Amino acid sequence: MRMKISEAAALSGCHLETIRYYERIGLVPAPLRTGAGYRTYGTADVDRLQFISRGREMGFSLDEIRSLLRLNDDPNLSCNEVDAVARGHLAEVQRRVEELTRMADELQRVISQCAGTARGGCTILGALRRRDDRVAPGKEEGRAPSAPP
Amino acid sequence: MRMKISEAAALSGCHLETIRYYERIGLVPAPLRTGAGYRTYGTADVDRLQFISRGREMGFSLDEIRSLLRLNDDPNLSCNEVDAVARGHLAEVQRRVEELTRMADELQRVISQCAGTARGGCTILGALRRRDDRVAPGKEEGRAPSAPP
DNA sequence: CCTTGACCCTGTACCTACTACGGAGTTTAC
DNA sequence: GTAAACTCCGTAGTAGGTACAGGGTCAAGG
Incomplete structure (x- = not known):
């Protein structure tokens, strides 16, 4: 019934050393030990x-998971809070998708340009090197294009 | 012409302490110093x-940037290698977009289910708890969903 | 019984890319 | 002249682990 850490790792999908790490940070309780000091896990631990x-796998942070575990353990179930955690996380994931998609588009753009104009100088490096002709979102230096120094 | 670190930070878009960090890890060379030991930066440094x-901003790792800087410094320009770094990074970014998109879809799914069936038990927690289609050796799954008060 | 190898233990260091101090010295503005 | 703002260095912390080193334990084979 009770199993060693390697078996718990195989069943749970957590790496062996990750399990010990979770124990160290208090995300899972310290399991029972054998006389020799080996950790032994039951089905509740593996769950x-x-x-x-x-x-x-869904991308929750360990802190979020800590909250979800508490909510899961609580008998008077508070679905609203679970929902809030999940929606908050979804929003964050979507934000990251957008950010990475912008990066990918930009990369795609400079790479494809480079393929066309390879002889004139690398446009990928040019995109990193370029000074000021920036139309990127967010940043504006107060530098008038009509009156250069 | 030469400027202090705070000005270099403002012009370059790198945080002040990040500049010192880049110097420490050898990504940028140690700049000249004033008599009192203050770092002073020229335009090449800021570039x-x-x-x-x-x-x-494009998501390159510092190691990739290190390579790109070397390639940029090299006079006999090797656009192929730059291209390889950029394409490799693009592939990685796309992989992460896919991964996050899968997460978002899964989150969306369990969240929307929960909104519909909230009384029967939280489906978000259920998705995390479920002992499922994976290799579950001979465990019975039948747990009657008892109605909450 | 003894050895061999597969486990397991603790503790610490390392990873990325920064950020945040503490406590001191320096420059600048009024 | 003094107070505020700036800079210095070094260290430690963040997330979420991974990777040893240097030991102890357990089962099977000879």
């Missing part, structure tokens, strides 16, 4: 580790 | 910092 593993 | 800042 908890699986919960964490799935949470990580 | 290099800007290069790094733009690289980071």
Whole structure:
């Protein structure tokens, strides 16, 4: 019934050393030990580790997972809070998708330009090197194009 | 002409302490110093910092940027290698977009289910808890969903 | 019984890319 | 002249782990 850490790792999807790490940071309780000091895990322990593993697969932070575990343990279930955590995380994931998509578009752009104009100088390096002809979102230096220094 | 670190930070887009960090890890050379030991930067230094800042905005790792800087410094320009670094990074960014998109879809799914069936138990927690289609050796899954008060 | 190899233990260091101090010295503005 | 703003260095912290080193333990084979 009770198993060693390597078996718990295989069943839960958490790496062996990650399990010890989770224990160290208090995300899972310290398990029972054998006389020799070996950790032994029961099914409830493995369930908890699986919960964490799935949470990580969905991109939740360990802090978010900590909250979700507390909510999961609580008998008077508070679905609203779970919902809030999940929606907050979804928003964050979507934000990261947008950010990375912008990066990918920009990369695609400079790479494809480079393929066309390779002889005149690398446009990829040019995009990194260029001074001021920037139309990127957000930043504006107060430098008038009509009156250069 | 030469400026202090705070000005170099403002012009380059790198945080002041980040500049010192880049110096410490050897990404930028140690700048000249005043008699009192203050760092002073010239335009070439600021250009290099800007290069790094733009690289980071495109998501390149500092190691990749290190390579790109070397290629940029090299007079016999090797556009192929630059291209390889950029394409490799683009592939990685696209991989991350896909991964995050999968996460977002899954989150969307469990969140919307939860909104519909909130009374039967939280489906978000259920998705994390479920002992499922994976290799579950001979465990019975039948747990009657008892109605909450 | 003894050895061999596969486990397991603790503790620490390392990774990325920064950021945030603490405590001191320096420059600048009024 | 003095107070505020700036700079210095070094260290430690962040997330989420991974990777040893240097030991102890357990099962099987000979």
